[in-house]
Amino acid sequence: MQASCADCIQIEPPNPTGKDPPISSHPNSALLGQAVARPASTRPTAVLGRYAVPIGAIHLLGLLCLVPAFFSWTGVVVCLVGVHLFGQAITMGYHRLLAHRSFECAKWFEHLLVGLAMCCFEDTPARWVATHRIHHAHSDEEEDPHSPLVDLFWGHMGWLFIRNRTLHTTSSYEKYARDILRDPFYFWLERRSWRPALLWLLHTVAFFAVGTAIAWPLWGPVEALWFGGSLVVWGVFVRTLLVWHITWSVNSLTHLFGYRNHQTQENSRNNWLVALVAAGEGWHNNHHHDPACCSVSHRWWELDVTHLEVKLLQRLGIVHSIVPRREIRRTEALQRALAPELDPA
Numbered sequence: 001m002q003a004s005c006a007d008c009i010q011i012e013p014p015n016p017t018g019k020d021p022p023i024s025s026h027p028n029s030a031l032l033g034q035a036v037a038r039p040a041s042t043r044p045t046a047v048l049g050r051y052a053v054p055i056g057a058i059h060l061l062g063l064l065c066l067v068p069a070f071f072s073w074t075g076v077v078v079c080l081v082g083v084h085l086f087g088q089a090i091t092m093g094y095h096r097l098l099a100h101r102s103f104e105c106a107k108w109f110e111h112l113l114v115g116l117a118m119c120c121f122e123d124t125p126a127r128w129v130a131t132h133r134i135h136h137a138h139s140d141e142e143e144d145p146h147s148p149l150v151d152l153f154w155g156h157m158g159w160l161f162i163r164n165r166t167l168h169t170t171s172s173y174e175k176y177a178r179d180i181l182r183d184p185f186y187f188w189l190e191r192r193s194w195r196p197a198l199l200w201l202l203h204t205v206a207f208f209a210v211g212t213a214i215a216w217p218l219w220g221p222v223e224a225l226w227f228g229g230s231l232v233v234w235g236v237f238v239r240t241l242l243v244w245h246i247t248w249s250v251n252s253l254t255h256l257f258g259y260r261n262h263q264t265q266e267n268s269r270n271n272w273l274v275a276l277v278a279a280g281e282g283w284h285n286n287h288h289h290d291p292a293c294c295s296v297s298h299r300w301w302e303l304d305v306t307h308l309e310v311k312l313l314q315r316l317g318i319v320h321s322i323v324p325r326r327e328i329r330r331t332e333a334l335q336r337a338l339a340p341e342l343d344p345a
Ligand SMILES: [Zn+2]
Pocket: 135, 139, 251, 255, 268, 284, 288
């Protein structure tokens, strides 16, 4: 499914020579890895309005946090708790569960995570998963939708503003997100492009309504309305922006800055700062080395909060199985293969 032409504003004529324009490069690209061209399918350049407009609008709305009247400590706490709660819908839900199937859980919990992910306004499950699987299939190559080896801004958020003509097509869904679209809920989300936006707006209204309703009997109507507003500004706008930039940092910073435990075929890095704010996702070189594994911690000090939470959910009976490291999977596969020989009975 591609964005309609109404979403696109043509700003660059087609390239009649058919040759690639000069490759842009990161200032430190010689040290960090070969510079790559952005995907050919993003040329000629056309702004993708369905992403650019909401991303721009929510960044502007986030500036309301600078207005003192919208400040409340409750709003700040709701924001910080929300960064982890809703952020885990992306990290645990979209990434480790849907994109990599690194653990199995109750269906109601999977749908709960996706419901929370819709409140992050990142993408539908099929779009997010397809984009991420393409990233793994073509990491830091020209086909990578968001390699920061094009340049840092492109890898972080620039790629979202430009239409990529092969990214969300029927054939890319067939190849990269067929399993996701088998779920009727995810298919329903995919059918109409306005549905994710509506869900995000509804949850924004819910934050305002609940905040106002709680504060009304305590402080009266005027104070209650300002309090409801503070929950929207901090608990929704600022939190949405923080979750966006944390997710985007995994795409950008962890392919540029940090150390490598494994000599993988791309420029992935382990970045402690991103790992800290993204509940473990910053150990990205470890993840590229073994994408199927639920844990991204390969050293004792590489804290992976998401994996710890998945293990806790397993103790609670919500998670049924967790994919272990590659070495353990190989040993288990070998044991299964040899089992009939060892125990012919
Ligand atoms: Zn990566």
